[in-house]
Amino acid sequence: MKQCVYLIEENEQIAQNTYRIVFSGDTSAFTAPGQFLNLEVSGLYLRRPFSVCEWEKGHVSIVYKVVGAGTQKMSTFKRGREVDVLTGLGKGFDTENSGPRPLLIGGGAGVPPLMMLCKMLLAQKKQPTVAVGFGSAGEAFFQDAFRNLGVPVSIATMDGSLGAKGMVLDACRMDACTYFYACGPIAMLKAVCAASCSDGQVSLEERMGCGFGACMGCTVITQRGPKRVCTEGPVFDKGELVW
């Protein structure tokens, strides 16, 4: 972990209620896709944790959905604003065990960290496939960005306004899947794990106090006892979780 001051380069709306911030600053603490940062939002007591969408030396981006007081305030942040950020938090996705054709499954605000993961897998000469689910066509994002990488993308929306009607599982073939990575709402993650016959990794979300292991606020019970989502996670192997 490293505490940094980040400069907001962009904060643009990319879909309904969904924004993308690009920061510039020290990214040296990030080591894996799926890690997160914890952002101070002035006027609110606790920091707000966000999975990193992508980073390169000197730049990092997050995508967030406006759901509460913190994200509401963030949506008003202007270019040029400085924010205090804890960076390089958590254990991210491991790309070692992916096999040649992993399936990347994302639901809503869980889609962003899959972008960096997808690019890393491609750089390792693997052939990822992406399946994403959203509430409606207006909330969908990144489907073209994935396609532009040459990756097959399937989409589901709850209201059927884009792609298959239903959940993300209705848009992917878990029976043909040899390894998966999933990030999204807990109900989606449980359904994915239940439907899969292969191994995989899931990124969990939990309300956090500190984001760096001190408060024990975000504990999840695993096969190896209670673990902190912020420190031993947010990414866990499917087999570790007790569902």
Added chain:
Amino acid sequence: MVNMAVILCGIAMPNPVIAASGTFGFGEDFARLYDINCLGSFSMKGTTLSAREGNPTPRIAECASGMLNAVGLQNPGIDKVISEELPKIGEFYHRPVMANVSGFSVDEYAEICRRLDGQAQVGWIELNISCPNVHGGGLAFGTSPHSAAQVTRAARRATVKPLIVKLSPNVTDIVEVARACEAEGADGLSLINTLLGMRLDLKTRRPVLRNITGGLSGPAVFPVALRMIYQVYQGVRVPLVGIGGISSAKDVLEMMLAGATAVQVGSANLVNPYACRDIIKALPDAMADYGIKNLNDLIGGAH
């Protein structure tokens, strides 16, 4: 040169700033960030006789100038703390630590104190009779002078180490509880633990916390803590540790003026992992601003 050194229950500390239990783990995560030997001390994660998984999540909620937690004493149990955590602490921290302990019966409190009695690095034992998040434990003992006295008496017989009883603000008369603990041999008192609170989610119309209620901490509680230190200082002779919303060097000075010999910094560690170090660094200048040469001259100065 200013003097920041204080003596708490016979143990010298380089400064009065102690990291509060439950916000500092067993020190390891913070020792990776800075040399925690700059601290007055730290109070270890509340420990029980057996390991505890804690409460189901969500365990954290936010409010204006503070937060609620309902962690529920998640900890590895006293045996693992002694066999694994204390040896690890010895590698990065070279002063006495405070061992915060909790139990579900008077005998459990006594047994944990007995096991900690021979641990060289444990300076003080902090008896947590005020955790609001565990049913049948903690707070159950801290809400009446009688049960607080029972626990203190049993712990007193089980250890020769300085015994500090951590008091709950969720009582009618905290001075009465403080006096009962003092009468049974407490060497010091720390206060306050968190205030019982709750939040509701307007979308789901249900409590935010799975435990329904949680403990309120952060700057929101500072005036309550200060008031209680002020009142307890007038009612007992043992030294006090002021806890509750401290997040600056000026807060430390104010708490000591009210009667605290030392302070604990809690929630501030969670939003700024360097909070304790920053407060200690800022203390000499803050003292100079108010013409304070020796912190010991400040203790209880408001009375």
